[in-house]
Amino acid sequence: MEIPMIYYLVVSAIMFFAGVYGFVTRRNLLAVLISLELMLNAVDINFVVFNRYLFPGQLEGFMFTLFAIGIAAAETAVAIAIIINIYRSIHNVQAKNLDDMKY
């Protein structure tokens, strides 16, 4: 056993909270979506590491990560379609201008 499990978990925690920082501070919708991808990716690392280190004979975390990657792809595609549509109607993608669409 060369690399302790906790190292991986610390790396993925830092990555997750970098994503949280971006999610709170960004204003461009695409940048918010990029931060969301960071958070999803950090959780995937956690699943893989727990599976590999604590239950090496099973494949639960592996499969969960596989499905999470697929769902993340679907979610990103739909979100980008919505953002392109917003751009078409109000000509920018800043979050503060989104309430223009109500009136």
Place this chain on the structure above:
Amino acid sequence: MEQVANQVIFYLLSAAIIIFSVLTVTTRRILRAATFLLFVLFATAGLYFQLDYHFLGAVQLAVYAGGIVVLFVFSILLTSGPGEKSERLTNKKRAWGLIASISGAALCLYALLTHVFPVSQFQNGGALDMKQVGHTLMGMEKYQYILPFEALSVLLLACIIGGIMIARKR
């Protein structure tokens, strides 16, 4: 010797992940943010390869790095002009973001570092058998995953139709 190489690779990959994920959320040019995200995803795939999950690393490279980042770059180029920078953050907003992320990280790291995990049974023993992955993905027994696989395929179909419906011109 191999163990030392493994450790060096791990430290390089995790340094890349930390540096590039911080850069992703702090750079003011959004196209650079997408590029740094690509580097983070590459390094994550490297971690999967290092943990002997080669199939997962390949999926990560193909779907994330090959698909999602390309989508991001396309939509960034469609929605913003060349060389456009986001406006500077106000101090209040940055303070809120820092409070949220640092307090969350402190809580999370405290929980991680004080929790006693069960003893790990991991030994570095070759790649995962591809046959086993296939049987687990497609089998109908206990601990096999045909149902989520089919549900995911329906979800992807719905996502294709939804994407066309939302984004097409009326």
